[in-house]
Amino acid sequence: MSMVADAPLKNAVPTDQELIDFVVSEARLIDQQRFDEWLDMYADDAFYWMPLEWNQTDPRLTCSLMYEDKLLLSIRVERLKGARTFSQKPKSRCHHVLQTPQVDSRDAATNNYVTWTPMHYLETRLDEQTLYAAWATHHLGVEHGRLKIKLKRVDLINCDAAFGNIQLFM
Amino acid sequence: MIRYAGNAAALRALVRDQEVHRDVYVSEEVFQLEMEHMFPNSWVYVGHDSQVPNPGDYFGTTIGTQPVLLVRHTDGKVHVLHNRCPHKGTRITSETCGNTGKFFRCPYHAWSFKTDGSLLAIPLKKGYENTGFEQSHAAPGMAPVRHVRNYRGFVFAKINDGGLDFEEFFGESLSSFDNMIDRSPVGQLKVAGGVLRYMHNCNWKMLVENQTDTCHPMVAHESSAGTVVEVWKKAPPGTKKPMAVEIIAPFMSPYEFFENMGIRIWDNGHGHTGVHHSIHSDYSAVPGYFEKMKAAYGEARAKAILDENRHNTVYFPNIMIKGPIQLLRHFKPIAANKTLVESWTFQLVDAPDMLLERTLMYNRLINAPTSIVGHDDLEMYERAQEGLHSNGNEWVNLQRLYSPDEAGQTNVAVNGTSEWPMRHQFRAWTKFMTMGM
Ligand code: FES
Ligand SMILES: [Fe+2]
Numbered sequence: 001m002s003m004v005a006d007a008p009l010k011n012a013v014p015t016d017q018e019l020i021d022f023v024v025s026e027a028r029l030i031d032q033q034r035f036d037e038w039l040d041m042y043a044d045d046a047f048y049w050m051p052l053e054w055n056q057t058d059p060r061l062t063c064s065l066m067y068e069d070k071l072l073l074s075i076r077v078e079r080l081k082g083a084r085t086f087s088q089k090p091k092s093r094c095h096h097v098l099q100t101p102q103v104d105s106r107d108a109a110t111n112n113y114v115t116w117t118p119m120h121y122l123e124t125r126l127d128e129q130t131l132y133a134a135w136a137t138h139h140l141g142v143e144h145g146r147l148k149i150k151l152k153r154v155d156l157i158n159c160d161a162a163f164g165n166i167q168l169f170m
Numbered sequence: 171m172i173r174y175a176g177n178a179a180a181l182r183a184l185v186r187d188q189e190v191h192r193d194v195y196v197s198e199e200v201f202q203l204e205m206e207h208m209f210p211n212s213w214v215y216v217g218h219d220s221q222v223p224n225p226g227d228y229f230g231t232t233i234g235t236q237p238v239l240l241v242r243h244t245d246g247k248v249h250v251l252h253n254r255c256p257h258k259g260t261r262i263t264s265e266t267c268g269n270t271g272k273f274f275r276c277p278y279h280a281w282s283f284k285t286d287g288s289l290l291a292i293p294l295k296k297g298y299e300n301t302g303f304e305q306s307h308a309a310p311g312m313a314p315v316r317h318v319r320n321y322r323g324f325v326f327a328k329i330n331d332g333g334l335d336f337e338e339f340f341g342e343s344l345s346s347f348d349n350m351i352d353r354s355p356v357g358q359l360k361v362a363g364g365v366l367r368y369m370h371n372c373n374w375k376m377l378v379e380n381q382t383d384t385c386h387p388m389v390a391h392e393s394s395a396g397t398v399v400e401v402w403k404k405a406p407p408g409t410k411k412p413m414a415v416e417i418i419a420p421f422m423s424p425y426e427f428f429e430n431m432g433i434r435i436w437d438n439g440h441g442h443t444g445v446h447h448s449i450h451s452d453y454s455a456v457p458g459y460f461e462k463m464k465a466a467y468g469e470a471r472a473k474a475i476l477d478e479n480r481h482n483t484v485y486f487p488n489i490m491i492k493g494p495i496q497l498l499r500h501f502k503p504i505a506a507n508k509t510l511v512e513s514w515t516f517q518l519v520d521a522p523d524m525l526l527e528r529t530l531m532y533n534r535l536i537n538a539p540t541s542i543v544g545h546d547d548l549e550m551y552e553r554a555q556e557g558l559h560s561n562g563n564e565w566v567n568l569q570r571l572y573s574p575d576e577a578g579q580t581n582v583a584v585n586g587t588s589e590w591p592m593r594h595q596f597r598a599w600t601k602f603m604t605m606g607m
Binding site for chain 2: 050052053060061062063064065066067069071072074075076078079082084085086087088160161162163164165166167
């Protein structure tokens with residue numbers, strides 16, 4: 001199945017529609033559990049950030065739910081395949097409902113494009129089904145003619161609530 | 171079916187030398203008795219006084235399931251009050267923490283209270299004239315928790331008048347707090363970085379026991395720590411080991427590592443793993459830190475403080491601290507099968523920021539609801555909480571390295587994979603559960 005994720009851009013500068021399609025296809029790869037392809041959407045020095053605080057600005061000296069570089073993300077993806085990953089026996093499944101991503105800023109000179117995507121994310125395992133509401137902010141850039149995620153920030157509306165296990169990616 | 175209330179013998183029979191009955195985890199009646207007896211008879215952690223630095227600052231928490239407030243009074247002293255209006259029971263504060271100014275004002279009928287809880291004013295006070303109000307339960311104001319102790323910033327409270335005094339309750343175990351605090355060049359900690367909250371569908375004691383369970387990491391955490399080790403092996407030679415790998419990889423240490431690291435047993439259910447070394451022993455040095463410690467304490471003392479590598483210190487009933495990385499976990503009971511875990515982190519005052527950065531990284535990699543290490547553990551607790559309903563066997567086995575003469579021994583260091591600490595916690599459980607019954 002062809003995906004915008006691995007498609008080269010038509011021009012050096014991405015169009016708004018290309019940015020939007022890219023963000024939408026990221027959610028689809030997660031929902032379809034195509035995690036290796038998903039990981040390829042991230043730049044080598046990318047971070048995935050889920051703040052713990054409302055309007056959090058500092059990921060270093062304020063705790064986060066997640067603040068992970070590509071090494072940690074790849075460990076998560078490997079772990080999901082593990083024969084002894086008991087919290088994933090049986091496996092979780094997830095489902096994204098996105099609003100159309102909005103392009104908040106685009107700067108070809110610094111190769112920085114930012115989109116904002118309100119979304120509902122549903123995770124299920126066994127008989128449990130949990131709904132989360134969040135805003136995803138993507139900081140994207142072009143590398144070798146393809147879009148890559150430099151930073152994905154997921155702000156949960158109830159970021160400071162007491163959650164049970166959140167096992168996959170939002 | 172009531173079987174345990176007022177029945178000390180039945181409660182005692184739940185705990186045997188080498189096994190405990192499943193009702194200590196699954197019975198709602200036993201849980202209610204824990205809230206009525208065991209928690210009120212114990213010195214329970216309330217909060218750190220850096221959470222309420224200024225007069226009027228308050229912080230809401232629980233002792234067992236009872237809501238209380240930690241509050242800084244105008245005279246600078248920290249008080250613990252039952253978080254309940256003496257009029258009709260309304261919870262006084264709307265937020266978990268904040269500043270109330272010079273007094274608390276109940277949002278329902280505007281009775282107001284000084285920050286030590288005493289009644290300040292009632293609107294239309296005349297209506298209480300000649301009603302004998304002075305003799306009512308309401309007249310004194312918000313009920314204080316009478317027994318409060320601030321130990322170097324860590325505030326504990328005991329609801330019941332009976333039981334042990336603070337020193338008797340904690341004894342030598344306070345050395346773990348001392349070591350954590352002494353790691354600051356000025357001997358001071360500050361709550362920092364935010365609190366992680368994680369809901370567990372299991373009994374609170376499963377979490378407490380797990381703090382000294384050293385036979386599970388290499389099994390349960392093969393999925394997380396094992397994957398870290400495997401992925402890290404593929405890094406090009408000479409790559410600098412990232413902080414995250416330093417933190418997670420030691421969970422995969424072999425049995426021998428945990429056997430040799432040792433466990434210390436103190437009185438009243440307290441104890442710690444990591445007598446000789448621990449999973450925190452091999453962290454990289456933080457630039458500039460030792461120099462500051464040396465200047466503050468002298469080289470020998472600074473070395474002694476930092477060479478202490480206690481892993482988990484359990485303070486019975488429901489907290490654990492990690493001195494080497496300044497972290498405190500609070501296991502808050504909600505129901506027999508429900509526990510809220512709060513993970514608090516501390517900044518060493520006057521130490522480099524990188525120490526706090528590492529503490530926070532540890533917290534989110536191990537204790538967050540989004541943590542893969544945390545997933546491994548919670549999966550096991552929840553499976554146990556379900557499995558215990560099987561009638562095929564009503565007993566939980568805690569027999570590993572049992573010795574018949576262990577009861578009554580204190581301040582001993584034993585094999586690091588012993589289940590002695592768990593047996594010891596249950597001896598304390600019986601003691602505080604039935605005290606005064
Ligand atoms: S309930 Fe608090 S003033 Fe009435
Ligand atoms: Fe564990």
